[in-house]
Amino acid sequence: MTPTEFLLSRIAEDVAAARAVGPDDGKAGEDGEAGPARHRARWSPARVLAECDAKRRIVELAHEATGYDMTVDLERDSSARAQSGVSFVGDRILKELATVYADHPDYDESWRP
Helix, strand or coil: CCHHHHHHHHHHHHHHHHHHHCCCCCCCCCCCCHHHHHHHHHCCHHHHHHHHHHHHHHHHHHHHHHCCCHHHHHHHHHHHHHHHCCCCHHHHHHHHHHHHHCCCCCCCHHHCC
């Protein structure tokens, strides 16, 4: 699995989870306090969906930045570039984004920046 495939799968899982929760009603918590309401608003399904859209676009931009088809052969290309001493920003962007999901069983420690 490439970092791109890994990220797109995790983003899809986040989207599914946010959609399963449903829309945020914007009301304060059961205790009536604003703190919990602010926390829920920050992590509301709408916000999570917007973040997932942004992450997906960043993954696409990382692909454009390198010119490589990262969904097919990133590992080989990364190895060849690493041996030549060249490090592409797109590769580093994908690895940074993937660290958010480092506790996932499919995360590859070799991606750690």
